[in-house]
Amino acid sequence: xxxxxxxxxxxxxxxxxxxxxxxxxxxxxxxxxxxxxxxxxxxxxxxxxxxxxxxxxxxxxxxxxxxxxxxxxxxxxxxxxxxxxxxxxxxxxxxxxxxxxxxxxxxxxxxxxxxxxxxxxxxxxxxxxxxxxxxxxxxxxxxxxxxxxxxxxxxxxxxxxxxxxxxxxxxxxxxxxxxxxxxxxxxxxxxxxxxxxxxxxxxxxxxxx
Numbered sequence: 001x002x003x004x005x006x007x008x009x010x011x012x013x014x015x016x017x018x019x020x021x022x023x024x025x026x027x028x029x030x031x032x033x034x035x036x037x038x039x040x041x042x043x044x045x046x047x048x049x050x051x052x053x054x055x056x057x058x059x060x061x062x063x064x065x066x067x068x069x070x071x072x073x074x075x076x077x078x079x080x081x082x083x084x085x086x087x088x089x090x091x092x093x094x095x096x097x098x099x100x101x102x103x104x105x106x107x108x109x110x111x112x113x114x115x116x117x118x119x120x121x122x123x124x125x126x127x128x129x130x131x132x133x134x135x136x137x138x139x140x141x142x143x144x145x146x147x148x149x150x151x152x153x154x155x156x157x158x159x160x161x162x163x164x165x166x167x168x169x170x171x172x173x174x175x176x177x178x179x180x181x182x183x184x185x186x187x188x189x190x191x192x193x194x195x196x197x198x199x200x201x202x203x204x205x206x207x208x209x
Contacts, residue, residue, distance in 0.1 A: 015035065015036055016034060016036060017034045017035075017036055017079035017084065018031060018034070018082075019079070019084045021046075021087075021088070022088065023046045024087055024088040024090065025048055025049075025088075026046035026047060026052075026054070026088050026090070027046040029043045029044075029046055034079050036079065036080045038078070039075070039077060039078055039079065040074055040077070041074070042075075046088055054088060054090060054091075055091050056089055057086040057089075058086065059072050059084060059085065060087060067087060071089075072084075089101070092137065094137075095163065097135055099137050100113065100115055101116060102116065102117055102118065103118050105121055106122060106124050107123065107125070109134055111131075113134060114134070115134065115136050115137070116138075116139045117136070117143075120141045120143070121141070121142075121143045121144070122146050123145045126154055127153050128154045128155075128156065129154070129156070129158055129160055130156045130157050130158065132157075133159045134159075134160050134161070136160065136161065137163040138162060138163065138164060
């Protein structure tokens with residue numbers, strides 16, 4: 001399940017390693033063929049048409065697409081019969097907030113912080129928020145619910161701010177009934193609608209417009 005060892009399986013074990021660059025929406029970066037025992041060259045930083053700030057190249061560590069916690073070390077990493085898949089990570093910044101990518105397709109964050117969606121999300125359970133504040137930028141994606149829309153958003157403590165896009169601040173959300181509200185009662189999904197959801201004194205739930 002180690003991506004770097006695919007070279008052996010695919011028959012690329014011929015004196016070279018290969019480094020592929022996924023610019024993740026940025027300008028194209030060519031593949032590098034590296035002599036075994038040597039290091040890859042750090043390419044020029046890609047640019048993004050939406051003006052996002054380049055954070056670095058991160059290695060894909062397994063076939064699930066998970067990324068290494070730290071940027072790829074071009075200065076010290078020696079390659080030997082490897083296939084290296086590097087992905088560009090961009091800083092998603094607006095409204096004086098730097099958002100971190102949220103890559104899950106079946107759930108939303110459970111730890112306070114600032115996140116942006118990298119793909120559409122289909123909830124497989126009610127998203128219960130119970131500790132601190134979270135800023136969540138939909139970034140053009142949607143959040144829908146499995147199980148015919150029976151899952152919603154329950155806030156017991158803290159605040160959830162939803163952002164629609166980089167140029168728009170969150171708008172107050174109308175108070176909803178103090179009970180779990182299925183997404184289908186208002187809408188089958190969260191369409192990039194900016195809103196602010198705040199906990200009431202007693203446990204309750206909101207469904208974004």
